[in-house]
Amino acid sequence: MGQVLVFIEHDGTEIKNQTRNAITAGNKLGDVVAVVAGYNVGHIAKAASVISGVRKVVVADNEVFSFALAEPLADLLVLLAPIYSYIIAASTVIGKSIIPRAAGLLDVQPISDVIGIIDANTFVRPIYAGNANATVRSSDARKLMTVRATSFDPAPPNDSAAPIEVFDIAIANTKSKFVSAEVPKKERPELTAARVIISGGRGLQNGENFRKLIYPIADKLCAAVGASRAAVDAGFAPNDYQVGQTGKIVAPDLYVAIGISGAIQHLAGMKDSKIIVAINKDEDAPIFEIADYGMVGDLFSILPELDRELDHLA
């Protein structure tokens, strides 16, 4: 068993949920040390210290880490690396940006999107958009990997706090600069954190129908709203709603696919959901092959009825 460094992703306010799953993955490999990087992130370090399975928190608090730019973060991981056998981050945009960069600098072949840990050197990861799983053995002495959050349980909170250690090091970054962020206002839960997801596809026909028919049902179930790539490409929904191999990978308790035929790339993003419901007018749609409950019919009459039926529940 070696020491495991887990990168704690946060938005300045709170720790990203997927990080908790990465901690669980890390605990299968050894003692987890959590690294928190950012500017004025004492509260994040504190939050990390009370996650079960975290033995120690290392905090690098410096303006250079303000916007989670890949260049200084990868440099930080490289500086911390010598005493760790594993460096792990959740498979998020930030995780995928920094882990391979740090791996290149450390002359390590990273392992992306780990969904299973067989032993200290052997891991399972999806290839071909999840149409196959590859079991790979790494010969690198130090292993860097991103892990898919939906494949590991989130680490629960802990009663006692792990010690927090300050890592005071000067890292310069003259190569990249944050310019701006465009974060659409969210009135609903985040896709990757939601217990219920209502997703719409091309069957909705246009953006107005998408909003009119999907949103009220989502709100009644406190659900996040998702979309197929076809619906996103057609402009029915913004890109960050996209569920699938090229969008977000989700595994909620309940996933309702409405007017989604079930292209391979969409299924790759949601097939690990606990319960899948499909509503589609085409009874041969591939989505029905993986749905626990399927309903064949016209969504334009089914959805208003479902909306009314949910009213009765309340």
Added chain:
Amino acid sequence: MKILVPVKRVVDYNVKVHVKSDGSGIDTAGVKMSMNPFDEIAVEEAVRLKEQGVATEVIVVSLGITACQDVIRAALAMGADRGILIATTETLEPLAVAKLLKALVAREIVRLVMMGKQAIDDDMNATGQMLAGILGWPQGTFASKVAITADTATVTREVDGGLETVALALPAVITTDLRLNEPRYASLPNVMRARKKPIEVISPHELGVEHSPRLTVINVTEPARRAAGIKVKSVQELVERLRNEAKVI
């Protein structure tokens, strides 16, 4: 400014892949192969930068067997100027590819590498970041918008929950996401013209890169199949089952 665009030959994205019965990998015999779709977007973006007068030359490189020349030709038909094949029969990991590209960047004196964010076969999403790291260059990953000036690349990235714009001091590596552009179809005259464009074939050895793989594939399996459930007859039945049987609402 010269732009280098690495392109990978992969199983066409429309093909439903099958795992070989001995678990050694994916069956590629007789399967249609194409340029990795994200790389196609990178070629398109590089060619547009040349058309805008920002780039002086677009060099495409592929790594692998002789048949990889097909995807180099496809990129040349889209408007790239010349091709390089780093010829090898070995399966190269992202780390090896990054090292070879680094050597090529030095040889060709390029200031911008534009490449797909990931290949749709191994789904590693690593080579661009690794290359940027070992070159000591900044990286603009998951790019959905790119603007290049003499010394800066301004890249809008698709991040979790929105967009983020960063300014990178050139030279830099940019990896392309789906919405960056829609790659053109090469016209027949351009396909003909591409046949005359040069493709240089070199070996990894000539680039001074020796590399042994770090990952061994133990096996490749089909993921567990999810069994189809039942069809419900009415909305009432659906809600009733979700509530009392599945207990999820």
